[in-house]
Amino acid sequence: MLKLKAIDINYGDIQALWEISLRVEEGELVAIVGSNGAGKSTILKTISGLIRPRNGSVEFEGKRIDGLAPDRIVRAGISMVPEGRELFPRMSVRENLEMGATYIGRARAQAARSLEHVHELFPVLAQRAGQLAGTLSGGEQQMVAIGRALMAKPRILIMDEPSLGLAPLMVEEVFRAARTVNREGVTVILVEQNVRQSLKFAHRGYVLENGRIVMEGTGKELSENRHVKEAYLGL
Amino acid sequence: MGSSIRWKTTLPLAILCAFLLLFPKLVGSYFLHLAVSGILAMILASSWDILARTGQVSVGQAGLFGIGAYSSALLYQRYALPPVLGMLAGALIATFVSIFLGYLTLRLRGIYFSITTIAFAEALTVIWLMTPDITGGAMGVSTPPLFGGDREKAYYLILAILAAVVAVVWLIEQSRLNFAFTAIRENEDVANVLGINPTKYKVLAFMISAFFTGFAGGFYSHYNTYIIPYEVFNLGVSIACLVMPIFGGLYTIAGPILGTVLIKAIEEYLRVTFSYGHQIAYGLILVLVVLFMPEGLLGLWRGKILPLFRSRPGR
Numbered sequence: 001m002l003k004l005k006a007i008d009i010n011y012g013d014i015q016a017l018w019e020i021s022l023r024v025e026e027g028e029l030v031a032i033v034g035s036n037g038a039g040k041s042t043i044l045k046t047i048s049g050l051i052r053p054r055n056g057s058v059e060f061e062g063k064r065i066d067g068l069a070p071d072r073i074v075r076a077g078i079s080m081v082p083e084g085r086e087l088f089p090r091m092s093v094r095e096n097l098e099m100g101a102t103y104i105g106r107a108r109a110q111a112a113r114s115l116e117h118v119h120e121l122f123p124v125l126a127q128r129a130g131q132l133a134g135t136l137s138g139g140e141q142q143m144v145a146i147g148r149a150l151m152a153k154p155r156i157l158i159m160d161e162p163s164l165g166l167a168p169l170m171v172e173e174v175f176r177a178a179r180t181v182n183r184e185g186v187t188v189i190l191v192e193q194n195v196r197q198s199l200k201f202a203h204r205g206y207v208l209e210n211g212r213i214v215m216e217g218t219g220k221e222l223s224e225n226r227h228v229k230e231a232y233l234g235l
Numbered sequence: 236m237g238s239s240i241r242w243k244t245t246l247p248l249a250i251l252c253a254f255l256l257l258f259p260k261l262v263g264s265y266f267l268h269l270a271v272s273g274i275l276a277m278i279l280a281s282s283w284d285i286l287a288r289t290g291q292v293s294v295g296q297a298g299l300f301g302i303g304a305y306s307s308a309l310l311y312q313r314y315a316l317p318p319v320l321g322m323l324a325g326a327l328i329a330t331f332v333s334i335f336l337g338y339l340t341l342r343l344r345g346i347y348f349s350i351t352t353i354a355f356a357e358a359l360t361v362i363w364l365m366t367p368d369i370t371g372g373a374m375g376v377s378t379p380p381l382f383g384g385d386r387e388k389a390y391y392l393i394l395a396i397l398a399a400v401v402a403v404v405w406l407i408e409q410s411r412l413n414f415a416f417t418a419i420r421e422n423e424d425v426a427n428v429l430g431i432n433p434t435k436y437k438v439l440a441f442m443i444s445a446f447f448t449g450f451a452g453g454f455y456s457h458y459n460t461y462i463i464p465y466e467v468f469n470l471g472v473s474i475a476c477l478v479m480p481i482f483g484g485l486y487t488i489a490g491p492i493l494g495t496v497l498i499k500a501i502e503e504y505l506r507v508t509f510s511y512g513h514q515i516a517y518g519l520i521l522v523l524v525v526l527f528m529p530e531g532l533l534g535l536w537r538g539k540i541l542p543l544f545r546s547r548p549g550r
Contacts, residue, residue, distance in 0.1 A: 050424055071427055071428075071429075079428075082428065086425045088417065088418060099429055102430075103411070103431045152430060
Protein backbone atom coordinates (compact mmCIF):
# COMPACT_ATOMS: atom_id res chain seq x y z
CA MET A 1 0.00 0.00 0.00
CA LEU A 2 2.80 2.39 0.93
CA LYS A 3 6.34 1.93 -0.33
CA LEU A 4 9.44 3.95 0.36
CA LYS A 5 12.31 3.19 -2.02
CA ALA A 6 15.90 4.18 -1.30
CA ILE A 7 15.10 7.54 0.28
CA ASP A 8 17.97 9.95 0.98
CA ILE A 9 17.28 13.11 2.94
CA ASN A 10 19.70 15.94 3.57
CA TYR A 11 19.45 18.85 5.96
CA GLY A 12 21.97 21.19 4.38
CA ASP A 13 25.24 19.26 4.31
CA ILE A 14 24.13 16.70 6.83
CA GLN A 15 22.57 13.52 5.57
CA ALA A 16 19.71 12.49 7.87
CA LEU A 17 18.40 9.42 6.07
CA TRP A 18 20.39 6.87 4.07
CA GLU A 19 18.64 4.68 1.50
CA ILE A 20 15.52 4.11 3.55
CA SER A 21 13.30 1.45 2.00
CA LEU A 22 10.21 0.18 3.71
CA ARG A 23 6.76 -1.05 2.87
CA VAL A 24 3.44 -1.05 4.68
CA GLU A 25 0.64 -3.38 3.59
CA GLU A 26 -3.04 -2.61 3.86
CA GLY A 27 -4.42 -3.31 7.32
CA GLU A 28 -1.05 -3.52 9.02
CA LEU A 29 0.11 -1.78 12.17
CA VAL A 30 3.77 -1.03 11.59
CA ALA A 31 6.13 0.43 14.17
CA ILE A 32 9.25 2.40 13.33
CA VAL A 33 11.41 2.49 16.42
CA GLY A 34 14.72 4.05 17.28
CA SER A 35 16.36 6.44 19.67
CA ASN A 36 16.28 10.20 19.64
CA GLY A 37 17.74 11.63 16.45
CA ALA A 38 17.68 8.34 14.56
CA GLY A 39 15.60 9.92 11.80
CA LYS A 40 12.14 8.65 12.68
CA SER A 41 10.35 11.97 12.39
CA THR A 42 12.22 12.72 9.19
CA ILE A 43 10.71 9.60 7.61
CA LEU A 44 7.23 10.74 8.60
CA LYS A 45 7.80 14.25 7.30
CA THR A 46 8.88 12.73 4.02
CA ILE A 47 5.73 10.60 3.77
CA SER A 48 3.47 13.54 4.66
CA GLY A 49 5.18 15.81 2.13
CA LEU A 50 6.74 18.34 4.51
CA ILE A 51 10.21 17.34 3.27
CA ARG A 52 11.16 16.34 -0.26
CA PRO A 53 13.63 13.51 -0.64
CA ARG A 54 16.87 14.14 -2.52
CA ASN A 55 16.81 10.62 -3.92
CA GLY A 56 14.27 7.85 -3.88
CA SER A 57 10.52 7.64 -4.12
CA VAL A 58 7.39 7.32 -2.03
CA GLU A 59 4.53 5.32 -3.56
CA PHE A 60 1.00 5.17 -2.24
CA GLU A 61 -1.25 2.59 -3.92
CA GLY A 62 1.09 2.42 -6.87
CA LYS A 63 1.31 6.18 -7.45
CA ARG A 64 4.26 8.37 -6.59
CA ILE A 65 3.43 10.95 -3.94
CA ASP A 66 6.88 12.36 -3.20
CA GLY A 67 6.87 15.95 -4.40
CA LEU A 68 3.17 16.43 -3.69
CA ALA A 69 2.23 19.17 -1.22
CA PRO A 70 1.15 18.00 2.26
CA ASP A 71 -2.47 19.06 1.73
CA ARG A 72 -2.67 16.90 -1.40
CA ILE A 73 -1.24 13.92 0.47
CA VAL A 74 -3.86 14.24 3.23
CA ARG A 75 -6.54 14.31 0.55
CA ALA A 76 -5.08 11.17 -0.97
CA GLY A 77 -5.73 9.44 2.36
CA ILE A 78 -2.65 9.71 4.59
CA SER A 79 -3.27 11.60 7.84
CA MET A 80 -0.74 12.53 10.46
CA VAL A 81 -0.88 12.92 14.22
CA PRO A 82 2.03 15.33 14.68
CA GLU A 83 4.66 15.01 17.37
CA GLY A 84 3.78 17.12 20.38
CA ARG A 85 0.08 17.00 19.40
CA GLU A 86 0.02 20.57 18.04
CA LEU A 87 -3.59 21.37 18.78
CA PHE A 88 -5.02 24.85 18.50
CA PRO A 89 -5.14 25.70 22.22
CA ARG A 90 -7.65 28.54 22.03
CA MET A 91 -10.18 26.56 20.04
CA SER A 92 -12.59 24.15 21.67
CA VAL A 93 -12.12 20.40 21.54
CA ARG A 94 -15.00 20.11 19.07
CA GLU A 95 -13.53 22.83 16.81
CA ASN A 96 -10.15 21.11 16.85
CA LEU A 97 -11.77 17.85 15.83
CA GLU A 98 -13.89 19.48 13.14
CA MET A 99 -10.80 21.10 11.63
CA GLY A 100 -9.64 17.63 10.70
CA ALA A 101 -12.58 17.20 8.31
CA THR A 102 -13.29 20.77 7.23
CA TYR A 103 -10.71 21.09 4.48
CA ILE A 104 -11.11 17.68 2.89
CA GLY A 105 -14.18 17.45 0.69
CA ARG A 106 -15.04 13.79 1.04
CA ALA A 107 -14.49 13.88 4.83
CA ARG A 108 -16.53 17.06 5.32
CA ALA A 109 -19.71 15.41 4.11
CA GLN A 110 -19.34 12.73 6.79
CA ALA A 111 -18.06 14.99 9.57
CA ALA A 112 -21.01 14.45 11.92
CA ARG A 113 -20.69 10.67 11.74
CA SER A 114 -16.91 10.81 12.08
CA LEU A 115 -17.30 12.97 15.19
CA GLU A 116 -19.61 10.37 16.74
CA HIS A 117 -17.07 7.72 15.92
CA VAL A 118 -14.27 9.67 17.61
CA HIS A 119 -16.51 10.12 20.66
CA GLU A 120 -17.05 6.35 20.78
CA LEU A 121 -13.32 5.79 20.62
CA PHE A 122 -12.60 8.43 23.29
CA PRO A 123 -15.78 9.02 25.32
CA VAL A 124 -14.04 11.65 27.46
CA LEU A 125 -13.85 13.96 24.42
CA ALA A 126 -17.64 14.11 24.22
CA GLN A 127 -17.70 15.45 27.76
CA ARG A 128 -14.95 17.95 26.97
CA ALA A 129 -16.42 19.08 23.63
CA GLY A 130 -16.87 22.73 24.60
CA GLN A 131 -13.66 23.06 26.59
CA LEU A 132 -10.62 24.87 25.15
CA ALA A 133 -8.09 22.34 23.91
CA GLY A 134 -5.25 24.09 25.75
CA THR A 135 -6.85 23.28 29.11
CA LEU A 136 -6.85 19.50 28.61
CA SER A 137 -4.37 17.07 30.14
CA GLY A 138 -1.59 15.74 27.92
CA GLY A 139 -3.34 12.41 27.42
CA GLU A 140 -6.63 14.04 26.48
CA GLN A 141 -4.81 16.32 24.07
CA GLN A 142 -3.26 13.28 22.43
CA MET A 143 -6.75 11.83 22.03
CA VAL A 144 -7.90 15.04 20.33
CA ALA A 145 -4.89 14.92 18.02
CA ILE A 146 -5.66 11.32 17.05
CA GLY A 147 -9.35 12.16 16.69
CA ARG A 148 -8.55 15.15 14.49
CA ALA A 149 -6.49 12.98 12.15
CA LEU A 150 -9.28 10.37 12.01
CA MET A 151 -11.82 13.05 11.07
CA ALA A 152 -10.07 13.24 7.69
CA LYS A 153 -11.16 9.62 7.03
CA PRO A 154 -7.63 8.41 6.31
CA ARG A 155 -6.64 5.08 4.80
CA ILE A 156 -3.29 5.37 6.58
CA LEU A 157 -2.89 6.97 10.00
CA ILE A 158 0.59 8.05 10.95
CA MET A 159 1.37 8.71 14.59
CA ASP A 160 4.53 10.57 15.54
CA GLU A 161 5.64 9.72 19.09
CA PRO A 162 2.14 9.59 20.55
CA SER A 163 3.40 8.37 23.93
CA LEU A 164 5.81 11.27 24.44
CA GLY A 165 5.35 12.91 27.85
CA LEU A 166 2.35 10.82 28.86
CA ALA A 167 1.76 8.92 32.10
CA PRO A 168 2.13 5.12 31.76
CA LEU A 169 -1.62 4.49 31.99
CA MET A 170 -2.25 7.01 29.22
CA VAL A 171 0.47 5.49 27.06
CA GLU A 172 -1.34 2.18 27.31
CA GLU A 173 -4.63 3.82 26.37
CA VAL A 174 -3.16 5.60 23.35
CA PHE A 175 -1.62 2.38 22.03
CA ARG A 176 -4.88 0.55 22.58
CA ALA A 177 -6.66 3.25 20.59
CA ALA A 178 -4.13 2.77 17.78
CA ARG A 179 -4.92 -0.93 17.75
CA THR A 180 -8.69 -0.32 17.78
CA VAL A 181 -8.42 2.06 14.85
CA ASN A 182 -6.26 -0.49 13.05
CA ARG A 183 -8.79 -3.28 13.63
CA GLU A 184 -11.46 -1.06 12.13
CA GLY A 185 -9.52 -1.15 8.89
CA VAL A 186 -7.14 1.81 9.01
CA THR A 187 -3.51 1.06 8.31
CA VAL A 188 -1.38 2.52 11.11
CA ILE A 189 2.25 3.60 11.16
CA LEU A 190 3.53 4.22 14.64
CA VAL A 191 6.80 5.99 15.25
CA GLU A 192 8.08 5.54 18.76
CA GLN A 193 10.94 5.77 21.21
CA ASN A 194 8.88 3.59 23.51
CA VAL A 195 10.21 0.43 21.90
CA ARG A 196 8.84 -2.13 24.31
CA GLN A 197 5.20 -0.99 24.11
CA SER A 198 5.09 -0.27 20.42
CA LEU A 199 6.60 -3.62 19.41
CA LYS A 200 4.06 -5.33 21.64
CA PHE A 201 1.22 -3.74 19.68
CA ALA A 202 2.68 -3.78 16.16
CA HIS A 203 2.43 -6.49 13.51
CA ARG A 204 5.80 -5.57 12.10
CA GLY A 205 8.53 -3.16 12.93
CA TYR A 206 11.62 -1.43 11.60
CA VAL A 207 14.56 -0.43 13.75
CA LEU A 208 16.22 2.81 12.75
CA GLU A 209 19.75 3.79 13.80
CA ASN A 210 21.64 6.88 12.64
CA GLY A 211 19.41 7.36 9.63
CA ARG A 212 19.57 3.76 8.42
CA ILE A 213 17.21 0.82 8.82
CA VAL A 214 19.24 -1.82 10.63
CA MET A 215 16.58 -4.42 11.25
CA GLU A 216 13.11 -5.43 10.27
CA GLY A 217 10.76 -8.15 11.42
CA THR A 218 7.54 -8.97 13.20
CA GLY A 219 6.89 -7.27 16.52
CA LYS A 220 7.64 -10.50 18.33
CA GLU A 221 10.86 -11.25 16.43
CA LEU A 222 12.22 -7.80 17.12
CA SER A 223 11.38 -7.73 20.81
CA GLU A 224 13.13 -11.08 21.22
CA ASN A 225 16.16 -10.00 19.21
CA ARG A 226 19.32 -9.79 21.23
CA HIS A 227 20.50 -6.47 19.86
CA VAL A 228 17.09 -4.85 20.39
CA LYS A 229 16.93 -6.21 23.91
CA GLU A 230 20.33 -4.83 24.80
CA ALA A 231 20.06 -1.50 23.07
CA TYR A 232 16.43 -0.55 23.68
CA LEU A 233 14.84 -2.74 26.26
CA GLY A 234 17.62 -2.61 28.85
CA LEU A 235 17.72 -6.39 29.23
CA MET B 236 -31.62 34.67 27.97
CA GLY B 237 -30.51 34.32 24.36
CA SER B 238 -32.88 36.97 23.09
CA SER B 239 -31.84 39.48 25.75
CA ILE B 240 -28.20 39.06 24.76
CA ARG B 241 -29.08 39.59 21.11
CA TRP B 242 -31.09 42.66 22.14
CA LYS B 243 -28.07 44.00 23.99
CA THR B 244 -25.91 43.86 20.88
CA THR B 245 -28.42 44.83 18.19
CA LEU B 246 -29.73 47.95 19.94
CA PRO B 247 -26.37 49.72 20.26
CA LEU B 248 -25.50 48.63 16.70
CA ALA B 249 -28.76 50.10 15.38
CA ILE B 250 -28.13 53.36 17.25
CA LEU B 251 -24.57 53.45 15.89
CA CYS B 252 -25.78 52.92 12.32
CA ALA B 253 -28.44 55.62 12.66
CA PHE B 254 -25.83 57.98 14.08
CA LEU B 255 -23.41 57.27 11.23
CA LEU B 256 -26.14 57.82 8.63
CA LEU B 257 -27.29 61.09 10.21
CA PHE B 258 -23.77 62.27 11.01
CA PRO B 259 -23.41 64.70 8.04
CA LYS B 260 -26.62 66.49 9.11
CA LEU B 261 -25.32 66.96 12.63
CA VAL B 262 -21.85 68.42 12.12
CA GLY B 263 -20.03 71.03 10.12
CA SER B 264 -17.55 70.64 7.29
CA TYR B 265 -14.46 70.27 9.51
CA PHE B 266 -15.81 67.32 11.46
CA LEU B 267 -17.20 65.76 8.31
CA HIS B 268 -13.72 65.89 6.80
CA LEU B 269 -12.28 64.29 9.94
CA ALA B 270 -14.90 61.56 9.70
CA VAL B 271 -14.07 60.87 6.04
CA SER B 272 -10.35 60.55 6.70
CA GLY B 273 -11.07 58.50 9.83
CA ILE B 274 -13.26 56.04 7.94
CA LEU B 275 -10.64 55.83 5.18
CA ALA B 276 -8.09 54.87 7.85
CA MET B 277 -10.51 52.29 9.31
CA ILE B 278 -10.73 50.62 5.91
CA LEU B 279 -6.94 50.47 5.69
CA ALA B 280 -6.68 49.11 9.24
CA SER B 281 -9.34 46.42 8.75
CA SER B 282 -7.85 45.40 5.41
CA TRP B 283 -4.42 44.99 7.00
CA ASP B 284 -5.98 42.92 9.76
CA ILE B 285 -7.58 40.51 7.25
CA LEU B 286 -4.12 39.58 5.97
CA ALA B 287 -2.70 39.56 9.51
CA ARG B 288 -5.18 36.81 10.39
CA THR B 289 -3.04 34.45 8.30
CA GLY B 290 0.05 35.49 10.27
CA GLN B 291 1.48 37.70 7.52
CA VAL B 292 2.65 41.15 8.57
CA SER B 293 2.53 43.47 5.58
CA VAL B 294 4.63 46.61 5.89
CA GLY B 295 3.90 47.62 2.31
CA GLN B 296 0.20 48.43 2.25
CA ALA B 297 1.21 51.87 0.95
CA GLY B 298 2.22 50.16 -2.29
CA LEU B 299 -1.31 48.86 -2.83
CA PHE B 300 -2.82 52.13 -1.62
CA GLY B 301 -0.68 54.09 -4.07
CA ILE B 302 -1.47 51.74 -6.96
CA GLY B 303 -5.18 52.25 -6.28
CA ALA B 304 -4.72 56.01 -6.00
CA TYR B 305 -2.66 56.35 -9.18
CA SER B 306 -4.76 53.93 -11.24
CA SER B 307 -7.89 55.85 -10.43
CA ALA B 308 -6.37 59.32 -10.95
CA LEU B 309 -4.55 58.44 -14.18
CA LEU B 310 -7.59 56.66 -15.65
CA TYR B 311 -9.57 59.81 -14.99
CA GLN B 312 -6.90 62.06 -16.44
CA ARG B 313 -6.30 59.98 -19.60
CA TYR B 314 -9.66 58.42 -20.31
CA ALA B 315 -12.08 60.51 -18.21
CA LEU B 316 -13.18 57.33 -16.39
CA PRO B 317 -15.78 58.33 -13.76
CA PRO B 318 -14.16 58.46 -10.29
CA VAL B 319 -16.21 55.68 -8.67
CA LEU B 320 -15.41 53.33 -11.58
CA GLY B 321 -11.82 54.49 -11.33
CA MET B 322 -11.74 53.50 -7.66
CA LEU B 323 -13.08 50.08 -8.61
CA ALA B 324 -10.44 49.80 -11.33
CA GLY B 325 -7.79 50.83 -8.80
CA ALA B 326 -9.06 48.16 -6.40
CA LEU B 327 -8.92 45.50 -9.12
CA ILE B 328 -5.45 46.50 -10.28
CA ALA B 329 -4.19 46.41 -6.67
CA THR B 330 -5.78 42.95 -6.31
CA PHE B 331 -4.05 41.79 -9.47
CA VAL B 332 -0.69 43.05 -8.20
CA SER B 333 -1.30 41.26 -4.87
CA ILE B 334 -1.84 37.94 -6.66
CA PHE B 335 1.46 38.34 -8.47
CA LEU B 336 3.33 39.53 -5.38
CA GLY B 337 1.56 36.97 -3.20
CA TYR B 338 2.50 33.95 -5.24
CA LEU B 339 6.09 35.18 -5.38
CA THR B 340 6.49 35.94 -1.69
CA LEU B 341 3.83 34.24 0.42
CA ARG B 342 5.58 30.89 0.11
CA LEU B 343 8.17 32.58 2.28
CA ARG B 344 7.36 32.78 5.94
CA GLY B 345 7.34 35.48 8.58
CA ILE B 346 9.88 38.23 8.29
CA TYR B 347 10.74 37.57 4.62
CA PHE B 348 7.27 38.51 3.49
CA SER B 349 7.36 41.70 5.59
CA ILE B 350 10.72 42.73 4.15
CA THR B 351 9.52 42.09 0.61
CA THR B 352 6.46 44.27 1.13
CA ILE B 353 8.59 47.20 2.33
CA ALA B 354 10.84 46.82 -0.69
CA PHE B 355 7.77 46.62 -2.94
CA ALA B 356 6.35 49.97 -1.77
CA GLU B 357 9.76 51.67 -1.84
CA ALA B 358 10.48 50.34 -5.32
CA LEU B 359 7.22 51.79 -6.58
CA THR B 360 8.26 55.28 -5.43
CA VAL B 361 11.45 54.98 -7.45
CA ILE B 362 9.65 53.62 -10.50
CA TRP B 363 7.15 56.48 -10.34
CA LEU B 364 9.90 59.08 -10.10
CA MET B 365 11.76 57.55 -13.04
CA THR B 366 8.77 57.43 -15.39
CA PRO B 367 7.28 60.93 -15.25
CA ASP B 368 5.80 60.63 -18.77
CA ILE B 369 3.50 57.85 -17.65
CA THR B 370 3.03 58.52 -13.97
CA GLY B 371 3.41 62.28 -13.63
CA GLY B 372 6.67 61.76 -11.69
CA ALA B 373 7.45 63.90 -8.66
CA MET B 374 4.93 66.51 -9.78
CA GLY B 375 2.07 64.14 -9.05
CA VAL B 376 -1.36 63.96 -10.62
CA SER B 377 -4.33 66.16 -9.88
CA THR B 378 -8.03 65.52 -10.41
CA PRO B 379 -11.11 67.70 -9.88
CA PRO B 380 -12.85 67.46 -6.50
CA LEU B 381 -14.90 64.31 -5.95
CA PHE B 382 -18.65 64.83 -6.55
CA GLY B 383 -17.93 68.50 -7.29
CA GLY B 384 -16.65 68.93 -3.75
CA ASP B 385 -19.78 67.56 -2.09
CA ARG B 386 -18.36 66.19 1.15
CA GLU B 387 -21.61 64.65 2.19
CA LYS B 388 -21.68 62.37 -0.87
CA ALA B 389 -18.03 61.50 -0.32
CA TYR B 390 -18.85 60.61 3.28
CA TYR B 391 -21.64 58.23 2.26
CA LEU B 392 -19.44 56.58 -0.37
CA ILE B 393 -16.59 55.89 2.03
CA LEU B 394 -19.07 54.76 4.70
CA ALA B 395 -20.51 52.26 2.23
CA ILE B 396 -17.01 50.89 1.54
CA LEU B 397 -16.39 50.53 5.27
CA ALA B 398 -19.71 48.68 5.57
CA ALA B 399 -18.56 46.36 2.78
CA VAL B 400 -15.25 45.69 4.57
CA VAL B 401 -17.02 44.94 7.84
CA ALA B 402 -19.46 42.65 6.01
CA VAL B 403 -16.58 40.78 4.34
CA VAL B 404 -14.74 40.34 7.65
CA TRP B 405 -17.97 39.10 9.23
CA LEU B 406 -18.46 36.62 6.39
CA ILE B 407 -14.88 35.41 6.80
CA GLU B 408 -15.53 34.82 10.50
CA GLN B 409 -18.62 32.75 9.70
CA SER B 410 -16.89 30.65 7.05
CA ARG B 411 -14.28 27.97 6.73
CA LEU B 412 -11.73 30.68 5.99
CA ASN B 413 -11.64 31.68 9.64
CA PHE B 414 -10.24 28.38 10.91
CA ALA B 415 -7.89 28.12 7.95
CA PHE B 416 -6.48 31.61 8.60
CA THR B 417 -6.10 30.90 12.32
CA ALA B 418 -4.51 27.51 11.72
CA ILE B 419 -1.99 28.96 9.27
CA ARG B 420 -1.15 31.75 11.70
CA GLU B 421 -0.64 29.40 14.63
CA ASN B 422 1.22 26.59 12.86
CA GLU B 423 1.64 26.45 9.12
CA ASP B 424 2.96 22.87 8.97
CA VAL B 425 0.08 21.53 11.02
CA ALA B 426 -2.42 23.49 8.93
CA ASN B 427 -0.83 21.93 5.88
CA VAL B 428 -1.15 18.35 7.12
CA LEU B 429 -4.80 19.08 7.96
CA GLY B 430 -5.40 19.58 4.25
CA ILE B 431 -5.04 23.36 4.10
CA ASN B 432 -2.92 24.82 1.30
CA PRO B 433 -1.31 27.75 3.15
CA THR B 434 -0.15 29.63 0.07
CA LYS B 435 -3.65 29.59 -1.41
CA TYR B 436 -5.28 31.00 1.71
CA LYS B 437 -2.56 33.57 2.30
CA VAL B 438 -2.86 34.82 -1.27
CA LEU B 439 -6.65 34.96 -0.90
CA ALA B 440 -6.34 37.05 2.28
CA PHE B 441 -3.81 39.29 0.56
CA MET B 442 -6.19 39.75 -2.39
CA ILE B 443 -9.10 40.80 -0.18
CA SER B 444 -6.80 43.12 1.73
CA ALA B 445 -5.41 44.59 -1.50
CA PHE B 446 -8.86 45.13 -3.03
CA PHE B 447 -10.07 47.38 -0.22
CA THR B 448 -6.71 49.07 0.25
CA GLY B 449 -6.66 49.87 -3.47
CA PHE B 450 -10.22 51.14 -3.34
CA ALA B 451 -9.30 53.37 -0.41
CA GLY B 452 -6.35 54.67 -2.44
CA GLY B 453 -8.62 55.53 -5.37
CA PHE B 454 -11.00 57.32 -3.06
CA TYR B 455 -8.13 59.22 -1.48
CA SER B 456 -6.81 60.52 -4.80
CA HIS B 457 -10.18 61.93 -5.88
CA TYR B 458 -11.14 63.21 -2.47
CA ASN B 459 -7.78 64.87 -1.94
CA THR B 460 -7.67 66.07 -5.62
CA TYR B 461 -3.88 65.73 -5.71
CA ILE B 462 -1.39 62.90 -5.16
CA ILE B 463 2.38 62.63 -5.25
CA PRO B 464 4.49 59.44 -5.01
CA TYR B 465 6.22 60.50 -1.77
CA GLU B 466 2.87 60.68 -0.08
CA VAL B 467 0.82 57.71 -1.28
CA PHE B 468 3.73 55.23 -1.34
CA ASN B 469 5.05 56.52 1.99
CA LEU B 470 6.22 54.09 4.64
CA GLY B 471 4.13 56.15 7.07
CA VAL B 472 0.95 54.92 5.36
CA SER B 473 2.09 51.31 5.76
CA ILE B 474 2.96 51.85 9.41
CA ALA B 475 -0.40 53.51 10.12
CA CYS B 476 -2.13 50.45 8.61
CA LEU B 477 -0.58 48.20 11.22
CA VAL B 478 -0.45 50.46 14.30
CA MET B 479 -4.21 50.98 14.37
CA PRO B 480 -5.27 47.29 14.47
CA ILE B 481 -2.47 46.39 16.88
CA PHE B 482 -3.64 49.20 19.19
CA GLY B 483 -7.30 48.28 18.93
CA GLY B 484 -7.01 44.50 19.03
CA LEU B 485 -5.91 42.07 16.33
CA TYR B 486 -8.10 39.58 14.45
CA THR B 487 -11.39 41.19 15.49
CA ILE B 488 -14.02 43.25 13.69
CA ALA B 489 -14.15 46.06 16.24
CA GLY B 490 -10.45 46.21 17.15
CA PRO B 491 -9.05 47.91 14.04
CA ILE B 492 -11.98 50.36 13.97
CA LEU B 493 -11.70 51.24 17.64
CA GLY B 494 -7.93 51.61 17.36
CA THR B 495 -8.36 53.97 14.41
CA VAL B 496 -10.84 56.19 16.25
CA LEU B 497 -8.48 56.65 19.18
CA ILE B 498 -5.33 57.05 17.11
CA LYS B 499 -7.00 59.53 14.78
CA ALA B 500 -8.25 61.52 17.79
CA ILE B 501 -4.77 61.58 19.33
CA GLU B 502 -3.23 62.40 15.95
CA GLU B 503 -5.60 65.28 15.27
CA TYR B 504 -5.04 66.73 18.72
CA LEU B 505 -1.26 66.50 18.39
CA ARG B 506 -1.29 67.83 14.83
CA VAL B 507 -2.75 71.12 16.06
CA THR B 508 -0.57 71.28 19.16
CA PHE B 509 2.89 70.42 17.83
CA SER B 510 4.30 69.26 14.52
CA TYR B 511 5.42 65.65 14.02
CA GLY B 512 3.67 64.94 17.30
CA HIS B 513 1.55 62.23 15.75
CA GLN B 514 4.57 60.33 14.50
CA ILE B 515 6.03 60.27 17.99
CA ALA B 516 2.65 59.10 19.24
CA TYR B 517 2.62 56.19 16.75
CA GLY B 518 5.98 55.01 18.01
CA LEU B 519 5.04 55.36 21.65
CA ILE B 520 1.71 53.62 21.20
CA LEU B 521 3.31 50.72 19.36
CA VAL B 522 5.92 50.21 22.06
CA LEU B 523 3.43 50.50 24.93
CA VAL B 524 0.87 48.22 23.33
CA VAL B 525 3.37 45.50 22.49
CA LEU B 526 4.82 45.64 26.02
CA PHE B 527 1.72 46.00 28.15
CA MET B 528 -1.39 45.08 26.22
CA PRO B 529 -0.57 42.55 23.50
CA GLU B 530 -4.26 41.95 22.84
CA GLY B 531 -4.92 45.64 22.30
CA LEU B 532 -7.72 47.78 23.67
CA LEU B 533 -10.32 45.05 23.21
CA GLY B 534 -8.19 42.59 25.15
CA LEU B 535 -7.71 45.17 27.89
CA TRP B 536 -11.46 45.74 28.02
CA ARG B 537 -12.33 42.03 28.14
CA GLY B 538 -9.57 40.98 30.49
CA LYS B 539 -9.18 43.88 32.93
CA ILE B 540 -12.00 46.40 32.77
CA LEU B 541 -15.11 44.30 32.16
CA PRO B 542 -14.50 42.01 35.17
CA LEU B 543 -14.51 45.09 37.46
CA PHE B 544 -18.15 45.70 36.59
CA ARG B 545 -19.31 42.14 37.08
CA SER B 546 -21.26 42.16 40.32
CA ARG B 547 -21.71 38.42 40.70
CA PRO B 548 -18.83 35.95 40.78
CA GLY B 549 -18.31 33.54 37.90
CA ARG B 550 -19.08 34.07 34.25
